[in-house]
Amino acid sequence: xxxxxxxxxxxxxxxxxSMTLQCAQDMNHNSMYWYRQDPGxxxxxxxxxxxxxxxxxxxxxxxxxVSRLNKREFSLRLESAAPSQTSxxxxxxxxxxxxxxxxxxxxxxxxV
Amino acid sequence: xxxxxxxPQSMFIQEGEDVSMNCTSSSIxxxxxxxxxxxxxxxxxxxxxxxxxxxxxxxRLTAQFGITRKDSFLNISASIPSDVGIYFCAGLPNRxxxxxxxxxxxxxxxx
Numbered sequence: 001x002x003x004x005x006x007x008x009x010x011x012x013x014x015x016x017x018s019m020t021l022q023c024a025q026d027m028n029h030n031s032m033y034w035y036r037q038d039p040g041x042x043x044x045x046x047x048x049x050x051x052x053x054x055x056x057x058x059x060x061x062x063x064x065x066v067s068r069l070n071k072r073e074f075s076l077r078l079e080s081a082a083p084s085q086t087s088x089x090x091x092x093x094x095x096x097x098x099x100x101x102x103x104x105x106x107x108x109x110x111x112v
Numbered sequence: 113x114x115x116x117x118x119x120p121q122s123m124f125i126q127e128g129e130d131v132s133m134n135c136t137s138s139s140i141x142x143x144x145x146x147x148x149x150x151x152x153x154x155x156x157x158x159x160x161x162x163x164x165x166x167x168x169x170x171x172r173l174t175a176q177f178g179i180t181r182k183d184s185f186l187n188i189s190a191s192i193p194s195d196v197g198i199y200f201c202a203g204l205p206n207r208x209x210x211x212x213x214x215x216x217x218x219x220x221x222x223x
Contacts, residue, residue: 004154033210040121042215043155043200058210090154097204097211098162100145103154 002026006091006104013081013111021076021107023091031094032074033058033101034066036087043090049074081111114139118201118214126222131188133217135201143204144184145211146175150197158199159186188219196221 007022025032034046045058049068063085065077074093078085088108092101118135125131135144143162147155159170161177161184168175172189184201201214 040215043213045210048210092154096207097209098143098160098207100147100157100160100202101211103156105152105154 004091004093004102004104006089006107008107009105010108011110013078013109015082015111017081018077018079019081020078021089021091021109022073023075023104024073025091025093025102026072027093027095027102028071029093029095029102030071031097032068033092033094034064034074034076035090035092036060037090037106038087046076046089078109081109083111085109086111114203114205114212116201116203116212116214118217120217121215122218122220124220124222125191127191127193129191131191131195131219132185133199133201134183134185135203135214136183137203138182139205140181141184141203141205141212142181142207144175144177145202145204146173146184146186147200147202147213148197149200149216155198155200191219191221193221195219 004025030051033048035043044060047066049055052071067075088106091104094101146159149155159175166177174187176185198216200216
């Protein structure tokens with residue numbers, strides 16, 4: 001099925017470890033987004049890419065980096081994981097914001 | 113920055129009851145969106161609204177774009193167990209802006 005695919009679905013890291021969350025969409029969407037979801041906080045934008053070759057900071061970018069590898073793929077990297085980065089991470093994409101975003105099923109990350 | 117205030121934060125209802133939730137802002141939005149997030153999944157778009165006063169239905173769900181452009185409402189009629197989840201409102205000030213999300217209303221259905 002067409003959509004947004006995120007890998008891995010679950011991950012446990014030790015404090016200080018690094019990892020990259022992968023996201024790919026096959027809908028030919030221009031814009032892609034990374035959100036984190038924490039209880040009571042809703043969805044907070046980490047980084048976004050309005051089009052291939054561009055990336056911009058969102059509301060909570062500290063501790064993260066992103067790469068828009070090509071039109072399909074947008075990865076999120078944690079260079080040195082901290083317990084405060086324990087969260088559920090969602091990738092989303094859109095062709096036209098009027099139609100809303102399509103979300104992946106999330107990556108559940110625990111940093112111990 | 114622009115914020116959406118979504119209420120209530122949480123609801124506990126009996127199966128078969130109707131549900132109402134709303135979303136308000138201090139600024140104008142030109143598009144309102146309602147999403148549902150099932151447990152363990154990502155949010156899925158339910159309804160999109162593009163015109164002030166617009167009333168749109170999707171099965172048992174009905175959403176309205178407020179006349180002032182500063183609010184939106186979602187109603188669910190005759191709730192069933194699969195309605196459990198988090199409902200997010202979202203607003204788009206203008207086409208070139210980023211979508212802004214409310215913090216969600218968590219719906220619980222009591223047996």
